[in-house]
Amino acid sequence: MDISYLDLLMAQQEEFAAEVGGGGGVWVVADVVDGALAPVTLEALGLARTLADSLGAYVYGVLLGEGITALAQTLYQAGADGVRVADDPLLGRFALEPYLKVLSDLFEQERPEVVIFGATPQGSALAPRLAQRTGGGLIERITRASLDEATRTVVGAVPIYGGEYFELLACPAARPQFLTITPGAFPAPFMDTRRRGEPSSLPVEPVTPRVRLLGVAEGFAPPPLPLKRAPLIVAAGRQAGDFESVRALASVLGAQVAGDRGAYDAGWIGREQVVDVRGTTVAPQVYIAVGIQGDTFHNAAIEEARYIVAIHPDPEAPIFEVADLCVEAQPAQFLPELLEALKSGKT
Amino acid sequence: MRAIVVLGRVLDPAGIVVNRRAGRIFVNREEYILPPADRCALEAAMRIKDATGCEVIALPRALFPDDDVLRQALAIGADRAIYLSGRGPDCADDAFMASVLAAAIRQLGGADLVLTGATTLDTGWTQLGPRLAEILDWPQILDAWQVEVQDSMTVVQAVVPADGGYALAEADLPALVTIAAGALKLRYPNGVRLINVYRGIGAVAEALERWEWQTLLEERPTPVLERRGQEFPPERERGVRVSGSAAEMARAVAGALRQRLGR
Numbered sequence: 116m117d118i119s120y121l122d123l124l125m126a127q128q129e130e131f132a133a134e135v136g137g138g139g140g141v142w143v144v145a146d147v148v149d150g151a152l153a154p155v156t157l158e159a160l161g162l163a164r165t166l167a168d169s170l171g172a173y174v175y176g177v178l179l180g181e182g183i184t185a186l187a188q189t190l191y192q193a194g195a196d197g198v199r200v201a202d203d204p205l206l207g208r209f210a211l212e213p214y215l216k217v218l219s220d221l222f223e224q225e226r227p228e229v230v231i232f233g234a235t236p237q238g239s240a241l242a243p244r245l246a247q248r249t250g251g252g253l254i255e256r257i258t259r260a261s262l263d264e265a266t267r268t269v270v271g272a273v274p275i276y277g278g279e280y281f282e283l284l285a286c287p288a289a290r291p292q293f294l295t296i297t298p299g300a301f302p303a304p305f306m307d308t309r310r311r312g313e314p315s316s317l318p319v320e321p322v323t324p325r326v327r328l329l330g331v332a333e334g335f336a337p338p339p340l341p342l343k344r345a346p347l348i349v350a351a352g353r354q355a356g357d358f359e360s361v362r363a364l365a366s367v368l369g370a371q372v373a374g375d376r377g378a379y380d381a382g383w384i385g386r387e388q389v390v391d392v393r394g395t396t397v398a399p400q401v402y403i404a405v406g407i408q409g410d411t412f413h414n415a416a417i418e419e420a421r422y423i424v425a426i427h428p429d430p431e432a433p434i435f436e437v438a439d440l441c442v443e444a445q446p447a448q449f450l451p452e453l454l455e456a457l458k459s460g461k462t
Numbered sequence: 463m464r465a466i467v468v469l470g471r472v473l474d475p476a477g478i479v480v481n482r483r484a485g486r487i488f489v490n491r492e493e494y495i496l497p498p499a500d501r502c503a504l505e506a507a508m509r510i511k512d513a514t515g516c517e518v519i520a521l522p523r524a525l526f527p528d529d530d531v532l533r534q535a536l537a538i539g540a541d542r543a544i545y546l547s548g549r550g551p552d553c554a555d556d557a558f559m560a561s562v563l564a565a566a567i568r569q570l571g572g573a574d575l576v577l578t579g580a581t582t583l584d585t586g587w588t589q590l591g592p593r594l595a596e597i598l599d600w601p602q603i604l605d606a607w608q609v610e611v612q613d614s615m616t617v618v619q620a621v622v623p624a625d626g627g628y629a630l631a632e633a634d635l636p637a638l639v640t641i642a643a644g645a646l647k648l649r650y651p652n653g654v655r656l657i658n659v660y661r662g663i664g665a666v667a668e669a670l671e672r673w674e675w676q677t678l679l680e681e682r683p684t685p686v687l688e689r690r691g692q693e694f695p696p697e698r699e700r701g702v703r704v705s706g707s708a709a710e711m712a713r714a715v716a717g718a719l720r721q722r723l724g725r
Contacts, residue, residue, distance in 0.1 A: 211602065236623070240604055243592035247560065252686035255587045259693075270690050275584050279480045280487065281693040282585070289686040299721060325601035325633055332621040332628040337607055340644055347723070368719070401722055422722050424715060440718055441703045442711055452712035457719070 140175050141167040142227040142291075144218065145190065146235050147180045154303065155233030157193045159296055161304030162260060163231055164194035166269060169262045172228060173197060177221065178314070179214055181207035187314035192306045198314035209237050210324035211244070217317055219248050227291045229269055234295040246293045252286025253293040258300035263287070269294060277400060277421060342388060345371040348399045348420075350390055352407030353377030354427060356447030361405050364450055367457050370403070375413045392416045406446045409434025426450075463516035463615050463635075466567060467507040467540065468578035468590070469500045469531045470523030475583070485694045496531055498643040499579025505646040506609045506639075507577050508539050514611050516574075517541045521566055523578070523590060524559055525550040529670060536659045536666050537651035544570075546675040555687040560593035565678035567598065573636060575618060580605045580640040588640070595638040602638045603631050607645040611635070 141163040146153035156176075163174045176190035176198045187198040201217045218241065222230065230245070232238030234256045246253040257271035258278075263285065269292050272281040286292050342348070347370035351361040355378065365372045374384040376391060390397055391412045398419035405426050407413060414437045417423060425438035428445045435441045442449060477491030496504070500523070507518045520535035520543040532543035544566060551558065567573050576598075578591050588604070595602040606620035607628065619632045620639055658664045676682070704711045 236605065239588045240592060240602070243556075243589035244596045244602075246589070247557065247593040247596035252557070253589050254687070255589060256585070263690075272693055273585055273587075276475045276478075276480075277586075278695065279475075279478075280482075280695070283690040283693060285688050285690050286686045287688055288684075299723070325637075326603055327632050328624065329619075329630040329632055332608075332630045335608065335621050335628050337628070338644065338647070344644070368723070401719065403719075424719070435701060435703075437700065439698065439700055439702060440715065441701055442715060443703065444708060444711060449708050449712065452708045453715055456709075456712040456716035 139226060139228045140173045140196075141170065141229040141231070142175045142177060142222075142225070143190075143195070143231045144177045144238070144241065145179070145186070146233045146237055147178065147183055147186065150182065152186055152189055153233060153235065153298075155235060155296065155298040157189075157303045157306075158298070158301040159231040159233060160190065160193040160195060162294075162296060162301050163229070164304060166229060166260065166262060167196075169264060170228065170267055175199065175225075175227075177218065177317075178202070179206050179217060184314065188311060189306075191310045191312040192308055193304045194307075194310075195312070198312060199317050200314045201317040201319050203319040205319055205321055208328075209240075211240055211326065212324050213319070213322045214241060215244055215248075216322045217319060218245055221317060222249055222291065228267065229292045229294065232293070232295045234297050238295045242293045242295050246291075249291060250289065251291040251293050252289035253295070254284050254286065255295045256297050257294055258297050260294065260296075268292065340371065342371060342373055342390070342395050343397055345397065346400045347371065348373050348390070348397060348401075349403045349405065350374050350407060351378045351383055351405050352427075353381065354406030354408065354429075354446060355383075356406060356445065357450070358383045360447065360450035360454070363454055364403070364405070364457075367454060368403075370401075373397070375407050375410070377407075390416050404434050404438070405450065407434050408432050409437065463514055463575070463611070464570070464573045465507050465510055465516050465518050465575040465577060466521055466570075466573045467504050467518060467535065468521050468523050468563060468576065468594075469504060469535055470497050470579065470582060471495065471526060471531045472497045472583045480694065482694045482697045485692075487692075494530065495583075496534060496648075497579055497583040499581050499583075499641060500531075501579075501648040502643060502646045503577040503579050503641040504535055504538060504540075505648045506606075506641050508649060509646070510575070510577075510609065510611050511539065511541075514615060516611070516615075519544065519570065519573070521563060522546055525554050525562075525675060529672075532670055533659045534651070536669055537656040538649060539652065539655070540669075542669045542671065545670060545672045547672050548674045548676050550675065551685050553685045553687055553689060555685045556587065556590040556593055557687070558683045558685040560590060560597055561683035562675050562678065563590075563594055564597040566673065566675075569673070569678055574615070575611065575635060576600075576638040577609070578638075578640055580642045583643075591638055591640040598636070598638070600636050600638050601633040602640070603633055604640045605642045606631075606639050607642055609639050609641065 173196040176195040254271035259272035349365040350373040396416040402420040425434040471494040529545040608621040
């Protein structure tokens with residue numbers, strides 16, 4: 116890229132900023148969980164950096180919370196050119212109205228071109244209200260993004276029916292363009308530890324939240340999801356060896372436990388948990404078959420599963436013909452390693 | 463007290479086949495269903511009606527070509543349903559519909575509570591409810607699993623996910639509450655109401671009104687979204703074998719699972 120092209124891009128950015136009467140730029144609103152940045156915030160910054168480089172714009176991060184000023188340096192390292200911080204006890208816990216007040220005042224002044232949130236409960240609550248308040252467009256849960264440079268419009272790919280196909284959507288006439296990104300869909304950016312900056316503070320006015328949290332919902336348990344609608348299933352077969360490890364894996368992943376006929380015969384699961392065309396057919400996002408040989412009845416019942424991981428010691432096991440990811444190993448030895456890898460977070 | 467329930471419809475995914483290689487969607491059975499979250503919102507409205515005797519009015523989530531979802535709501539027990547007719551813009555998005563729905567609620571003389579599904583089945587989007595709450599300047603409670611209106615009929619309480627568990631949240635009425643998919647099981651329709659509403663007989667059929675959406679608004683809202691086409695993921699590659707030591711294979715599987723689950 117030659118310097119004249121960069122000059123042109125920056126001139127376009129300044130032209131846009133002059134037109135709308137603000138600083139423009141690509142903004143990322145950070146999600147802070149337990150005092151740390153959520154991974155999706157860094158992924159959003161990676162996307163913001165890519166978009167901003169093509170637009171010839173600056174990247175800004177916004178941090179809201181209590182005692183979070185130190186996190187600003189992480190935003191700089193992930194690619195932010197500027198960081199605004201609203202560090203106040205009034206923002207200690209996420210509540211819609213105080214957060215909305217800070218952000219809507221900020222965006223009214225800065226007139227961003229693009230604003231990115233994580234598709235998290237906080238992002239999903241804030242982004243639509245800000246989009247409505249500012250007259251912006253909102254594309255939710257995108258998993259890919261490209262740029263229509265002629266109109267400076269972001270084109271987002273939105274998975275339909277859980278990723279069967281993607282709709283490409285854009286908001287060419289609306290500014291700001293709000294995006295929420297699916298956690299894990301975009302790569303985390305390179306962290307440049309030499310980058311540093313001085314964040315600027317945002318004013319926080321006292322605003323009373325209109326929704327009051329009264330405490331833990333005592334005695335409430337969500338209704339059990341039928342196996343056929345479960346999004347994540349860990350199923351055991353005769354070769355699973357240690358069923359407690361299967362349970363532990365399901366617990367770590369937040370999955371439902373199921374099994375084949377063999378697991379039922381072994382007394383590990385109830386009849387309603389048998390995955391089989393004569394029992395329950397399933398269509399989860401992820402199906403993990405632990406020690407399941409994979410007979411015709413079982414394999415037909417998991418045909419609609421989006422992603423199948425099979426763990427079995429026999430390389431010729433029929434389950435490997437339908438699985439996406441095949442692990443040829445003894446489950447009793449492999450599962451403790453998998454649990455360790457999932458808990459440690461290292462890949 | 464008046465509760466509005468906003469209901470959508472979606473093409474039953476069981477009736478479609480996506481051919482990734484051809485880059486085409488084949489609709490084998492064109493059947494539209496009430497999305498799971500909207501079913502729960504309708505049940506929540508019915509439970510509030512059972513408890514308080516409030517009036518329940520069903521409104522459509524988009525400008526649908528037919529009024530089937532509204533007839534379903536009447537068969538279940540809604541008191542009134544308003545079908546919004548008239549040709550809309552080609553891409554009537556949630557920003558457009560939020561304006562139309564807010565105008566319809568004003569035309570009805572206001573409401574105390576709006577219930578709708580937290581997410582749509584096809585896109586998983588959540589923005590219609592919060593956009594509507596913003597226009598109405600109401601508080602919003604999102605992703606509720608249980609909803610109750612307190613005896614005084616001035617406060618709504620809901621069970622919502624919080625801090626890895628569930629918390630009780632409350633807001634003064636009027637308020638908007640979105641209901642999580644799977645939260646409640648929709649009751650069966652009353653047989654007589656079901657027959658009458660589809661045959662156009664009696665009071666239940668008369669409870670279905672038709673309003674021209676253009677008459678509700680002085681200024682036509684403009685949709686902000688534009689469709690730029692479709693993309694299809696590459697064909698599924700099955701049978702990828704993981705190799706290495708147990709620890710290496712475990713790390714590879716954990717990485718694949720994390721990527722797949724977005725964690």
